Amino acid sequence: MSEQPVLYGAAYSVYVRAARLALTEKGVAYRLVPVDIFAPGGPPPEHLARHPFGRIPAFEHRGFALYETGAITRYVDEAFPGPALQPQAPQPRARMNQVIGILDVYAYRTLVWDIYVERVSAPKRGRASDEARIRDALPWAATCLAALDAIMGPGPFLTGPELTLADLHAAPVFALFTAAPEAEPLLLPHPGLQRWWGRIAARPSMAATSQA
Ligand SMILES: N[C@@H](CCC(=O)N[C@@H](CS)C(=O)NCC(=O)O)C(=O)O
Numbered sequence: 001m002s003e004q005p006v007l008y009g010a011a012y013s014v015y016v017r018a019a020r021l022a023l024t025e026k027g028v029a030y031r032l033v034p035v036d037i038f039a040p041g042g043p044p045p046e047h048l049a050r051h052p053f054g055r056i057p058a059f060e061h062r063g064f065a066l067y068e069t070g071a072i073t074r075y076v077d078e079a080f081p082g083p084a085l086q087p088q089a090p091q092p093r094a095r096m097n098q099v100i101g102i103l104d105v106y107a108y109r110t111l112v113w114d115i116y117v118e119r120v121s122a123p124k125r126g127r128a129s130d131e132a133r134i135r136d137a138l139p140w141a142a143t144c145l146a147a148l149d150a151i152m153g154p155g156p157f158l159t160g161p162e163l164t165l166a167d168l169h170a171a172p173v174f175a176l177f178t179a180a181p182e183a184e185p186l187l188l189p190h191p192g193l194q195r196w197w198g199r200i201a202a203r204p205s206m207a208a209t210s211q212a
Pocket residue numbers: 013014015016037054055056057067068069070
């Protein structure tokens with residue numbers, strides 16, 4: 001049984017990076033064990049035993065196995081010493097959970113799969129971008145950014161004066177989205193969000209999680 005938490009996944013993954021950011025911001029040493037969910041035969045059977053939906057990350061600490069990134073990052077915050085990554089007061093805590101929900105349900109698919117993957121990843125892999133998919137995603141992307149901006153208010157972090165899990169779930173999404181040229185015009189109406197991204201992108205935890 002490992003004392004040190006273990007994260008099963010791949011460094012390229014948005015969700016794995018959110019979990020790594022939480023561990024890093026808490027100052028928790030962990031092991032990243034590579035899993036190839038896109039292997040020709042599908043996710044390896046030992047990974048499906050950890051995660052029946054075949055996604056990454058999966059997590060383990062002292063024999064306690066967990067999947068779903070929101071559960072993992074909240075567990076990491078609550079089980080380890082270090083700076084609190086969740087507000088105590090009900091209202092800012094609800095805002096943090098609201099942002100994580102927006103990212104999971106709306107922003108991840110739109111900003112990462114519809115825009116970043118189509119515009120940046122697909123051509124790198126020799127596939128033409130699906131222009132219709134990108135075009136259709138732009139209004140949704142604008143809605144996602146406006147919603148996050150409205151919640152952020154004066155900042156400097158997404159849900160107020162302190163860094164929270166909301167920032168750590170959002171940062172990996174923005175790291176990919178902002179690599180697409182579509183990001184700049186979409187972010188233009190949101191200078192507060194741009195400043196937030198500049199601030200988050202410069203954190204040592206982002207450098208520490210930029211590769212395996
Ligand atoms: N709800 C899951 C989502 C995890 C997820 O979708 N991870 C992506 C990588 S960033 C994945 O495993 N994708 C594989 C697939 O879609 O088959 C969580 O919160 O952990």
